[in-house]
Amino acid sequence: MNSVELAFSQNGALANAIDGFSPRQAQTDMAIEVANSIKGKSSLIVEAGTGTGKTFAYLIPALIANKEAAENDEQQKKIIVSTGTKNLQEQLFHKDLPLIKKSLATKAQVALLKGRSNYLCIYRLDQYKESRGQLDAESLADFVKVREWANVTHSGDIGELVNVIENSPVFPFVTSTVDNCLAKDCPNIEDCYLVKARQNAIDADLVVVNHHLFFADMALKDTGFGELIPKADIMIFDEAHQIADIASEYFGEAFSTRQLLDLCTDVLQIYKTTLTDVKQLGKAAEKLLKTSQEFRLLFNYDPERGNWREKHHQQRFGQAFASLKVDLDFLYQVIKLCASRNEAIDHCFERAVTLLAQYDIMVDVDALGMSFWYETTPRHVVLHKTPLSVADKFSAYVEESGAGWIFTSATLAVDGKFEHFSQHLGLNKARHLLLESPFDYQEQSQLVVPRYLPEANDKNRSKVLAQIALPLIEASEGACFMLFTSYRVMHQVAELLSELIENPLLVQGQMGKRKLLEEFVEQKRAVLLATASFWEGVDVRGNSLTCVIIDKLPFASPDDPLLQARNEDTKRRGGEPFSQIQLPQAVIALKQGVGRLIRDVSDKGVLVICDNRLVNKPYGEVFLNSLPAMKRTRNIEQAADFLKSLNHKA
Amino acid sequence: MQTKVMFYVLPEIANTIEEQTHNEKTAEQEKHSLIHQACLQAAYFYRQNQKVFIYTQDQTQAHDIDEMLWAFEPDSFVAHNLLGEGPRGGSPVEISWQNPTIRRPVLINLTNTMPNFTNNFSTVVDFVPTNELLKQQARDRYRACKQWGFLVESQPAPVIN
Numbered sequence: 079m080n081s082v083e084l085a086f087s088q089n090g091a092l093a094n095a096i097d098g099f100s101p102r103q104a105q106t107d108m109a110i111e112v113a114n115s116i117k118g119k120s121s122l123i124v125e126a127g128t129g130t131g132k133t134f135a136y137l138i139p140a141l142i143a144n145k146e147a148a149e150n151d152e153q154q155k156k157i158i159v160s161t162g163t164k165n166l167q168e169q170l171f172h173k174d175l176p177l178i179k180k181s182l183a184t185k186a187q188v189a190l191l192k193g194r195s196n197y198l199c200i201y202r203l204d205q206y207k208e209s210r211g212q213l214d215a216e217s218l219a220d221f222v223k224v225r226e227w228a229n230v231t232h233s234g235d236i237g238e239l240v241n242v243i244e245n246s247p248v249f250p251f252v253t254s255t256v257d258n259c260l261a262k263d264c265p266n267i268e269d270c271y272l273v274k275a276r277q278n279a280i281d282a283d284l285v286v287v288n289h290h291l292f293f294a295d296m297a298l299k300d301t302g303f304g305e306l307i308p309k310a311d312i313m314i315f316d317e318a319h320q321i322a323d324i325a326s327e328y329f330g331e332a333f334s335t336r337q338l339l340d341l342c343t344d345v346l347q348i349y350k351t352t353l354t355d356v357k358q359l360g361k362a363a364e365k366l367l368k369t370s371q372e373f374r375l376l377f378n379y380d381p382e383r384g385n386w387r388e389k390h391h392q393q394r395f396g397q398a399f400a401s402l403k404v405d406l407d408f409l410y411q412v413i414k415l416c417a418s419r420n421e422a423i424d425h426c427f428e429r430a431v432t433l434l435a436q437y438d439i440m441v442d443v444d445a446l447g448m449s450f451w452y453e454t455t456p457r458h459v460v461l462h463k464t465p466l467s468v469a470d471k472f473s474a475y476v477e478e479s480g481a482g483w484i485f486t487s488a489t490l491a492v493d494g495k496f497e498h499f500s501q502h503l504g505l506n507k508a509r510h511l512l513l514e515s516p517f518d519y520q521e522q523s524q525l526v527v528p529r530y531l532p533e534a535n536d537k538n539r540s541k542v543l544a545q546i547a548l549p550l551i552e553a554s555e556g557a558c559f560m561l562f563t564s565y566r567v568m569h570q571v572a573e574l575l576s577e578l579i580e581n582p583l584l585v586q587g588q589m590g591k592r593k594l595l596e597e598f599v600e601q602k603r604a605v606l607l608a609t610a611s612f613w614e615g616v617d618v619r620g621n622s623l624t625c626v627i628i629d630k631l632p633f634a635s636p637d638d639p640l641l642q643a644r645n646e647d648t649k650r651r652g653g654e655p656f657s658q659i660q661l662p663q664a665v666i667a668l669k670q671g672v673g674r675l676i677r678d679v680s681d682k683g684v685l686v687i688c689d690n691r692l693v694n695k696p697y698g699e700v701f702l703n704s705l706p707a708m709k710r711t712r713n714i715e716q717a718a719d720f721l722k723s724l725n726h727k728a
Numbered sequence: 729m730q731t732k733v734m735f736y737v738l739p740e741i742a743n744t745i746e747e748q749t750h751n752e753k754t755a756e757q758e759k760h761s762l763i764h765q766a767c768l769q770a771a772y773f774y775r776q777n778q779k780v781f782i783y784t785q786d787q788t789q790a791h792d793i794d795e796m797l798w799a800f801e802p803d804s805f806v807a808h809n810l811l812g813e814g815p816r817g818g819s820p821v822e823i824s825w826q827n828p829t830i831r832r833p834v835l836i837n838l839t840n841t842m843p844n845f846t847n848n849f850s851t852v853v854d855f856v857p858t859n860e861l862l863k864q865q866a867r868d869r870y871r872a873c874k875q876w877g878f879l880v881e882s883q884p885a886p887v888i889n
Contacts, residue, residue: 529794530813693798694814699805710799713791 081146082113082139085182092134095181104513105131108486111511113139116312116482121508123318123500125490127515127706128673132486133170133316137178140312144283145184157284158310160292162317164192165617168237170316171286189282190235191275191306193291198224198234199254200266205422206251209351213248220248228252234271245590250340257337257429258344263421279306289321293328296475311481318485319666322502325472326640330448330464333436335370338406339458341429342367345413348422356416362409369405373398377454380565385639386450386461387443403437410434439463451639464640466647473504483508488515489669493703498662515706516679523676525708526686526717527693534630540570543629543688547571547605548578549714550625550686553721556581556603558625561610567629572607581605586612598622614670619677624724626675627686631701632667633660661697665704672705682724684717731878733852735870736765736885740858758857763789765885766836767796767806769853770821774806779832780821781849785839790823793838797821842869847876855885 085091086106093099108124115122116139126132140157147155161167171190179186203224213221220242227239236242236249254272267273279285285306287295292315295307307313315321345363353359376398389395410430416423440461443450449464465471476483485508490499496510528546532539543560551558562568572585582601584594586608598606599622610632634641645655668687675683685708692698693712702710711717741757766782770793773780784790790810797806808821818830827845835849840862846852852873856866873880 527798529791529810690809690813691815693794694807694809694819696805696807696820698807699802702802702805712795712798 080110080113081142082109085109085138085142091181091183092138096177102131102516104516105135108132108135108511108513109139111509112136112314112484113143115484115509116140116143119311119480119482121476121483121505122485122511123490123496123505123508124484124486124511124513125496126486126488126513127517128488128677129515129517129679130488130513132488132513133174134178136314136316136484136486137170137174138182140314141178141182141184141186141284143312144186145182148185148283154283155311156282156309157312157314158287158292158307159284159314159316160287160289160321161315162289162320164196164237164288166317167192167286167288175284175286186283187281188284188286189275189278190286191279191291192235192237193288193294194255194259194272195249195253196236197254197271197275198228198231198236198252199259200228200269200271201260201264202254202258203228203252204266205347205351209347217247220246221252224248224252231271233275235275243590244592255340257340257432258425260421260425263425265421276306280309289315289317289324290328293321293325296325297328308479310479312484313479313481314484315486317487319487319489319499319670321485322468322499325468325503326464327462329468329471330462331436331439332460332462333433333440334458334460335374336458336460337429337433337436338366338370338402341426341433342370342409344422345409345426348420348426352420353416353423356412358412359416362405362412366402366405366409369398369401373402374454374457374459377452377459381454381456383451383453383635383638383640385642386440386452387639389452390441390443390450399441403434403441406430406433406437449640449643451643462640466643467502469502469504473506476503476505488673489666491704492662492665493700498658498666517676517706518679519676519706519708521709522679522682523672523706523708524684524717524720525705525710526684526714527690527710527712528686528688528714529690529712531688531690540567540574543567543627544571544574544578546686546688546714547575547627549718550627550684550721551575551579551581551605553718553725554625554684555725556601556605557621557623558605558627559613559623560605560607560627561613561629562607563610563630563635565609568607568609575605575607579605583607610667613674616674617677618674620681621724623675624683625686625721626671626683627688628671629688631664631687631689631691632671633664657697661700665701668701669704672708676706682720684721686714686717729850731847731849731852731873731876733846733854733873733878733880735854735856735866735880735882736769737856737882738762738765738858738885739887755859758859758862759792761888762838762855762857763792763796764888765855766793766838766853767800768886768888769836770797770808771800771804771806773834773851774820777820778834778851779818780834780836781828781832782821782823782836783828783839783843784823784825786825789838790825793823837869840865840869842872842876846873846878852878856882 083106086101086109088101108126111122112135144155144157161170167190175188223242231238342363345359349359376395413423413427413430417427447466449466452459452461490496491512492498500506500508532542547560572583576583582604584597584604584606598604599618644659648655648658672685675685692701738761741754770780770782782793784793794810797808800806806821807819808823809819811824811826831848833849834851835846836853854869857863870880
C-alpha cells in the first residue's frame with residue numbers, strides 16, 4: 079500500500095481526522111490515478127460523478143507529493159488548483175484545505191488568489207474620497223463601510239465586507255481594472271493588496287485560483303503576473319468542463335463599451351478634480367460617452383449574441399462604429415494635450431491608446447481562423463474576436479510545462495467517452511477515468527418528458543407549459559425552478575401562472591441573481607422563473623428545490639456566431655458539426671443541471687424536460703447514456719405523486 | 729411483395745392463487761407481457777434501422793407502450809413518438825391508435841382484428857395471448873392473414889427474464 083492508498087484506508091489519516099469518514103473505492107481509485115499522473119508528469123482526465131468526493135481525491139495526493147518532496151529536501155513541489163467560481167475557491171480554501179492539512183499533518187503553505195477586482199485599490203479609494211462622485215444614499219453608506227474596513231483589513235479582499243452587497247455600485251470605485259491600474263507608477267504600490275496577494279501566491283506550496291485568473295495569466299492578459307503558472311509542478315482543474323470556453327475567451331480579444339465608459343468616467347473625474355481648466359476634456363469624454371450609449375441602442379433591447387462580422391457589414395452599424403472611432407480619437411487628442419500634467423491623466427492616455435488598438439482589431443473583421451461576434455448586456459456591447467480552436471496552443475503549453483495536469487469535473491464524458499473534452503484542448507495523450515456517482519438515482523429522482531408537447535414555435539406553447547407546471551408546483555409545494563430559452567416565453571408563463579397559483583413567483587430581472595436565490599430559499603413555497611443560463615453555478619440544497627422544469631434541451635442557439643463558426647470549421651475538416659459540437663455541449667449542460675438538482679444522498683427531485691426530441695430523436699440515446707440513471711416517465715401525474723410523497727415524509 | 733406475418737405465442741402464466749384474484753392478476757400480467765413483447769419487437773426493428781408502426785387498441789395502450797419504451801435501458805433506446813407529437817414524418821417508431829399516414833415497412837399489431845391496411849406493410853408482428861377469448865380473436869386474425877395470401881408463421885414468444 080503506498081502513501082496515498084494508506085491515507086484513504088480504513089485506519090488512515092483521513093479516517094483518523096474526520097468523523098464518519100469511510101473509504102470509498104471510487105475515491106481511492108481516483109486518488110491513485112492522480113498520484114500516478116503527478117509522478118509521471120502526465121495528463122489525466124477524470125469524470126467523477128456527484129458525491130464521489132473528488133476534491134479530497136485530488137488534494138490529498140497533491141499535498142502528499144508536496145510533503146514528501148519537502149521531507150526529502152527536494153525542490154518545492156508547487157500545486158495550483160483552479161476551480162470555477164469565487165465561491166468554490168472559498169469553499170476549497172476555508173473548508174476542505176484546513177481539514178486535509180490537519181489530517182496529513184503537512185506544513186504546506188496555502189494561498190487564495192482571486193481576480194484583480196476582488197482587491198481593494200488604495201489609490202482609487204483615496205481618489206474617490208476626494209471627489210465623492212455620483213452615489214445615492216445607499217451606496218454612500220456602503221462607501222462609509224468600505225472606508226472603515228480599509229483601515230483594518232489585512233488581505234484587502236472585498237469578500238470580507240459581508241455587510242456590503244456583492245454588486246454594490248461602490249466597488250468599481252475602490253477596486254482596479256487592468257485598464258485603470260497605474261501598476262509600477264502607482265504611489266501606493268508598496269502597500270498594494272493585489273501585489274501582496276500575488277506574492278503570497280508565488281511563494282505558497284498550494285494556490286487556489288479560478289479558471290479566469292488562470293487563463294488570464296497563461297495568455298498574459300494581466301501585466302505583472304504570468305509568473306505563477308510556469309512554476310507549478312501540479313496543475314489541477316476542478317469544474318474542468320468550463321475551461322475550453324474560458325481559454326478561447328482569453329486567447330481572443332474583446333472590446334467593450336464598458337471600457338469606453340470607464341475611461342470617460344475617469345477622465346471626467348480628473349477634469350472635475352485636478353484638470354478643471356481643460357474644458358475640452360469634459361466635452362470629449364461626454365461626447366464619447368454618448369456615442370457609445372447610442373451604439374448600444376442600435377442593438378436589440380434584450381441582451382443577445384450575434385455575428386459581428388455580419389453586423390459590421392450593415393451600413394448603420396458600420397457607420398455608428400466609425401463614429402465611435404472619431405470620438406475616441408478626439409478624446410485621445412485632447413488627453414494628449416494634457417500629457418505629463420499628472421499620473422492619472424497619463425494613465426488615461428495609455429488606455430486610450432490601447433482602446434484605439436483594440437478598436438482596429440474589431441474593424442478587421444475578415445481575419446481568418448477567428449470568429450467575430452458580439453454580445454449585449456442591458457447597457458453595454460462587447461465585441462469579441464475568438465480563435466476557433468485553442469487545442470494547439472494549450473497542448474503545447476501542457477507539453478512544455480513538465481507538470482502533471484489533472485482535469486476533473488462531474489460532467490466531462492459524453493456517451494461514456496472523453497473525445498469532446500480532450501479534442502477541444504488537444505489532450506490526446508491524456509489518460510481517462512470515469513467514476514460513477516454513488517447516489518441511487520432510480521430512487522432519488524425522476525426524469526420526465528411530458529406527452530403531446532406543441533412545437534417550439536406553437537402559439538399555445540406558453541399555455542401548455544403553464545399547465546404542465548401546475549400539478550407539479552402544487553405537488554412540490556413550490557420549491558420549483560422553471561427555466562426558459564427565451565425571455566418572451568418566460569414572461570408569458572409568469573403571467574399565466576400568476577393567475578393560476580397563489581405561490582410567490584420570482585422572475586429573473588425582478589432583482590439581482592443572488593437576492594432572487596435568497597428569496598427563493600426563504601419563501602418556502604416560491605417558484606422561480608429564469609432563463610437557462612441562470613442555473614449555472616446555482617447551489618440550492620435539500621428540499622428547497624425539488625422540481626426543475628426546463629422548456630427545451632439546452633442546445634446552443636443556432637444563431638450563436640461562435641457556434642456557427644465552429645460548425646463551419648468542423649464541416650471543412652470533414653466532421654459532423656451536430657454530433658461533434660452541438661450534441662456534446664448540450665449533453666454536458668444537461669448533466670450539469672441534473673448535478674444541481676441532486677447534490678446529496680438524501681436529495682430527491684424531479685427534472686421535467688418539455689422537449690420531446692429527447693424521446694423522438696435517435697440522439698436521445700446519447701443523452702440517456704450520459705445522464706445518471708434517473709427513473710424515467712412521461713406521465714406528469716406519476717411525477718406529481720413522487721413529489722407529494724417527498725413533502726409528506728419531510 | 730408478399731407480406732410476411734409472424735405470430736408470437738405468449739407463454740402461459742403460471743398461477744396458484746384463488747380463482748377471483750387469479751383472473752384479475754393474470755389479465756394484468758398478460759397485458760403487461762403483451763406490452764413488453766411489443767416493445768422488444770420494436771427495439772429489434774429499430775436496431776435494424778427499420779421504421780415501425782405500432783397499432784394499438786386505444787390511446788391508453790399507446791401510453792403504456794410509450795411509457796415502457798421510454799423506461800428501456802439507454803443501450804436499448806428506441807426513438808419513438810405517439811400520434812399527435814414528434815417530428816414531421818414521425819420518429820423511427822410511431823405508436824398510434826389510428827390508421828397510419830405514412831408508409832413504413834413494419835407493423836406491430838395490438839388490436840383484436842387484422843387492420844385492413846395490413847397489406848401496405850412488408851413485415852407484420854402479432855401476438856397470441858393465452859386468455860381463451862383473446863386467443864380465439866388471434867386465431868381469427870391468423871386465418872384472415874392466410875385468406876389475404878400473406879406468408880404466415882408462428883413461434884413461441886421469446887422468454888423475458
